[in-house]
Amino acid sequence: MIDPKPTASHFINGAYVEDTAGRAINVVYPATGEVIARVHGATPAILEAALATAKAAQPAWAALTGTERGRILRRASDMIREQNRSLSELETYDTGKPLQETLVADATSAADALEYFGGLAGSLTGEHVQFGEDFIYTIREPLGVCVGIGAWNYPTQIAAWKAAPALACGNAMVFKPSETTPLCALKVAEILHAAGLPAGLFNVIQGLGDVGASLATDLRVDKVSLTGSLSTGRKVYAAAAEGMRNVTMELGGKSPLIIFDDANLEDAVSGAILANFYSSGQICSNGTRVFVQKGIKAAFLSRLMERVGKAILGDPMDEATNFGPMVSQRQRDIVEDFITKGKEEGARLICGGKRLDRPGFWITPVIFSDVTDNMSIAREEIFGPVLSVLDFEDEAEVLIRANETQYGLAAGVFTLNLTRAHRMVKALEAGTCYINTYNDAPVEAPFGGTKLSGVGRENSKAAINHYSQLKSVYVRMSKLEAPY
Numbered sequence: 001m002i003d004p005k006p007t008a009s010h011f012i013n014g015a016y017v018e019d020t021a022g023r024a025i026n027v028v029y030p031a032t033g034e035v036i037a038r039v040h041g042a043t044p045a046i047l048e049a050a051l052a053t054a055k056a057a058q059p060a061w062a063a064l065t066g067t068e069r070g071r072i073l074r075r076a077s078d079m080i081r082e083q084n085r086s087l088s089e090l091e092t093y094d095t096g097k098p099l100q101e102t103l104v105a106d107a108t109s110a111a112d113a114l115e116y117f118g119g120l121a122g123s124l125t126g127e128h129v130q131f132g133e134d135f136i137y138t139i140r141e142p143l144g145v146c147v148g149i150g151a152w153n154y155p156t157q158i159a160a161w162k163a164a165p166a167l168a169c170g171n172a173m174v175f176k177p178s179e180t181t182p183l184c185a186l187k188v189a190e191i192l193h194a195a196g197l198p199a200g201l202f203n204v205i206q207g208l209g210d211v212g213a214s215l216a217t218d219l220r221v222d223k224v225s226l227t228g229s230l231s232t233g234r235k236v237y238a239a240a241a242e243g244m245r246n247v248t249m250e251l252g253g254k255s256p257l258i259i260f261d262d263a264n265l266e267d268a269v270s271g272a273i274l275a276n277f278y279s280s281g282q283i284c285s286n287g288t289r290v291f292v293q294k295g296i297k298a299a300f301l302s303r304l305m306e307r308v309g310k311a312i313l314g315d316p317m318d319e320a321t322n323f324g325p326m327v328s329q330r331q332r333d334i335v336e337d338f339i340t341k342g343k344e345e346g347a348r349l350i351c352g353g354k355r356l357d358r359p360g361f362w363i364t365p366v367i368f369s370d371v372t373d374n375m376s377i378a379r380e381e382i383f384g385p386v387l388s389v390l391d392f393e394d395e396a397e398v399l400i401r402a403n404e405t406q407y408g409l410a411a412g413v414f415t416l417n418l419t420r421a422h423r424m425v426k427a428l429e430a431g432t433c434y435i436n437t438y439n440d441a442p443v444e445a446p447f448g449g450t451k452l453s454g455v456g457r458e459n460s461k462a463a464i465n466h467y468s469q470l471k472s473v474y475v476r477m478s479k480l481e482a483p484y
Helices: 042-063 066-082 084-095 098-104 107-123 155-168 184-194 208-219 230-242 265-274 294-308 329-344 397-405 419-425 462-466
Strands: 011-014 014-018 022-031 034-040 127-131 133-143 143-149 172-176 202-204 223-225 246-250 256-259 289-294 348-351 366-369 386-392 409-413 432-435 468-475
Touching: 011 042, 011 184, 022 084, 034 172, 042 143, 042 172, 042 202, 042 208, 042 462, 066 084, 066 155, 066 184, 084 098, 084 107, 084 184, 098 107, 107 155, 133 289, 143 155, 143 208, 155 172, 155 184, 155 202, 155 223, 155 462, 172 208, 184 202, 208 223, 208 230, 208 289, 223 230, 223 348, 230 246, 256 265, 256 397, 265 294, 265 409, 289 294, 289 397, 294 366, 294 386, 329 348, 329 366, 386 397, 397 419, 409 419, 419 432, 462 468
Parallel strands: 143 172, 143 223, 172 202, 223 246, 256 289, 256 409, 289 386, 366 386, 409 432
Antiparallel strands: 011 014, 011 202, 022 034, 127 133, 133 468, 348 366
């Protein structure tokens, strides 16, 4: 079993760095509540070292060919796959997610991102436009120094989702993981350096919101990419806007999952489970408003309760366990407050919401029925294992209700009528939609939201546009005339 204690708090200029003058941050294992490690927040000296090193290292990296950059990213991808077991164990220590899950969904996703953007790096070109005798060509250039600010639910994946396109385009990055899960990004940095990434190009520093704010407002920073809550996103977006920095904001959601009465019932139940209980419900794109057509509501609830009753809440390091704890006591408290609100506002709690009689931040998966659109559990992001079932009569009605939210991250439809499925996803106000599935997120697909769920896209070729800029060059071959 891997030792979760990090070599040092920060990784700067190709090496681990410690500065115990920074604020102490305890790393708590969610399954037991025990402090398993400690890191220190970045001091002004650490911040300066990370940014100065990134700024100095970036030009030489940008001067390499895309193929040369991609070769290093692909090598790092291979190394992550070779170390998947130990990285997955570290992710479980960091987040509390079951090893059964982290073995297939975390470090592997990071490896996918590095492999994909490593393969894409050599193909990043401009274009030629013939304009009569003249012509125009464009040059795709890196932005410079990028800042990545991560969330606590997928620390390994998010570090790579931001680093891979940034580095492929020739940028440097300073990455700040969530203070709740500070361990995994350090290993990503270590592996990138071991794979041949020149020192200074991917630096990891720890800290709370004040460190993120310092990064987002530094004059040397050209782009900020945040994964986090709407409240944090608003602050970071405003700070970045002051310097006209490029931004990518992947924020929260209150996504609808719509199940029509002609859906395959087992698939629909599977979709609802994946949309609400994977990672103990701590996924931004979760389909937590489950709209079920009235004709199958009873059958759906019966089968859902039966299958959720089979969830195994055990030791996360035991691969038989498939449901883990909340990431922190604070997050469990938030979930419990929403459960109380749901009952007070008239929803029917049909199962779950109980603490386990053991150390750690455990709570059993929650299913509410008879939920209405105006209830808190149907309007606000909970970020926990709380599934709300709402019923509906027809397509026109559910479409209006599904779109009545300030968020627009994701949406899902289960139906065997594919004409209706495509009609629905075209009308749903969400950046990421699913038909007869939920929460699939391959690196080849753009991921991001509309409305208050964010700005920009991560993954796929679309991410390249958010980590690079175009320079246009007009070349005159014809005679140049002037009015005088």
